[in-house]
Amino acid sequence: MTIARDPVLSLRTDNARPVGPARIEPPVTWRRTKALTRAAAVTAVCLLAAVAFGRVDLVLIAAPFAIGTVLLLQQRPTRVPHARLAPLESTADDLTCAEGATAAARVVVANPDAAAVTTLVTAAADPWIELHTGKGDFAERIGPASGRDLVVAGTARRWGEHHLGPVHVRSIACGGLLETTVQRLPGATVWVLPVPDWFESAESLPFADGVTGVHRSRRGGDSGELAEVRRYQPGDRLRRIDWRTSMRTQELYVNATLSERDTDVTLILDLQVEAGVSGGVDGAASIADLTVRAAGAVASHYALQGDRTSCVEFGARGRRMRPGAGRRHAAATLRWLASVEVPPDPIPPSPELLRRQLAGQRSLNVVFTPLLTDRSIALVASLARAGRPVLCVDTLPPHVSPPRRTHWTPYAERLWRLSRDNTVMELRDLGVAVEPWRGSASLDTVLAELNRRRYR
Numbered sequence: 001m002t003i004a005r006d007p008v009l010s011l012r013t014d015n016a017r018p019v020g021p022a023r024i025e026p027p028v029t030w031r032r033t034k035a036l037t038r039a040a041a042v043t044a045v046c047l048l049a050a051v052a053f054g055r056v057d058l059v060l061i062a063a064p065f066a067i068g069t070v071l072l073l074q075q076r077p078t079r080v081p082h083a084r085l086a087p088l089e090s091t092a093d094d095l096t097c098a099e100g101a102t103a104a105a106r107v108v109v110a111n112p113d114a115a116a117v118t119t120l121v122t123a124a125a126d127p128w129i130e131l132h133t134g135k136g137d138f139a140e141r142i143g144p145a146s147g148r149d150l151v152v153a154g155t156a157r158r159w160g161e162h163h164l165g166p167v168h169v170r171s172i173a174c175g176g177l178l179e180t181t182v183q184r185l186p187g188a189t190v191w192v193l194p195v196p197d198w199f200e201s202a203e204s205l206p207f208a209d210g211v212t213g214v215h216r217s218r219r220g221g222d223s224g225e226l227a228e229v230r231r232y233q234p235g236d237r238l239r240r241i242d243w244r245t246s247m248r249t250q251e252l253y254v255n256a257t258l259s260e261r262d263t264d265v266t267l268i269l270d271l272q273v274e275a276g277v278s279g280g281v282d283g284a285a286s287i288a289d290l291t292v293r294a295a296g297a298v299a300s301h302y303a304l305q306g307d308r309t310s311c312v313e314f315g316a317r318g319r320r321m322r323p324g325a326g327r328r329h330a331a332a333t334l335r336w337l338a339s340v341e342v343p344p345d346p347i348p349p350s351p352e353l354l355r356r357q358l359a360g361q362r363s364l365n366v367v368f369t370p371l372l373t374d375r376s377i378a379l380v381a382s383l384a385r386a387g388r389p390v391l392c393v394d395t396l397p398p399h400v401s402p403p404r405r406t407h408w409t410p411y412a413e414r415l416w417r418l419s420r421d422n423t424v425m426e427l428r429d430l431g432v433a434v435e436p437w438r439g440s441a442s443l444d445t446v447l448a449e450l451n452r453r454r455y456r
Helices: 034-053 056-073 243-249 287-304 327-337 351-357 374-385 409-429 444-454
Strands: 030-032 082-087 095-098 102-111 117-125 129-131 137-142 146-156 160-173 178-180 183-185 188-193 215-231 253-261 264-270 308-314 320-324 364-369 390-394 433-436
Touching: 034 056, 082 160, 082 183, 095 102, 102 117, 102 137, 102 160, 102 188, 117 129, 117 146, 137 146, 146 160, 188 327, 243 253, 264 287, 264 374, 287 308, 287 327, 287 364, 308 327, 308 351, 308 374, 320 327, 351 374, 364 374, 374 390, 374 409, 409 433
Parallel strands: 095 188, 264 308, 264 364, 364 390, 390 433
Antiparallel strands: 030 178, 082 102, 102 146, 117 137, 117 160, 129 146, 160 178, 160 183, 160 188, 215 253, 308 320
């Protein structure tokens, strides 16, 4: 399986962004515009020509320019407006939205002077944010000693860490005769959360050994799942008595049930290579897109029903998300997934080291991998040999294929896909459930198979 290192696969990291040194912004001051320069020049030229040639009509031509300029400059501002960038909601600490939603920030402009001004805002953003309002250019009038909140918004087309900005703010006063120097706001970081594919599974998970939950366990307890009918023992509840069996046998029998408990679900994200080009929320999906959205769907489903869910990166960074359950943990997991990156030249991770760092032996391990490297295959195989329940989710998009270089490319691709199919069959022979991601209820069949193996 050395095909993962083959150069025919188009590798790309969409979240990479160069970081430049911080720049010091000059102070904002008022300055004259070209309109004021032209008005003064026309007035001066007409007056000089009238004196030189004795032309009274030139004085009449210069009068409107001179009078209009003087009247407009009577309301000349002395203090410059102040602008700052803030989240759209006053209670928010950062900018967060979902894929396909609107990423917005407030440009708070305060005018401390007694003269009204007109503020021009020009905004920029990352390519994955499509700005509204004329691609980020718009103007607003701000009255004397007042302020306005101007909204810079755009549609976030892909999950990840993006940048909304820089934002250039410029104010105009006195009918366009005066303007301020450009105030550059550095912008803000927008965390675009992935929109997980809809996933809902009706199957229980194996090895439910927690306190309370929705999965059937091997331990007895109060639930609706019948385990056996046995003789009455001291301490059994009277409502558990099976009256039909008791009347037939002339002895007291009770219905014994299995308890319903929660379990641990560990999501392992294979982030060694990236193939395919992301088209955003409405376009084609790359390996990273499919991995993040599928992991978000599975994590949200099990966290919301009370199972302890954790995430682990199998890549250069090796990040970990602590176990947790509930709605808050599901939201935190999506925020964690938005920080996923595939480095262009990753350090090869160690399958053995990751296997030793995983949770208990009875945790369900869901591995999201395109099965393109030997290390990911070795990780899945080692988990299966260690007796851990493993569910392998194939995240290679069906449309991803190497670019055509020679007439031998289609044949090489066919041989590679046949070799990959053989690898999947070998993993299934080891007891690993391998299933491509197809959205809702796509994993019910393999989860049912894991439950059947548990009771054999």
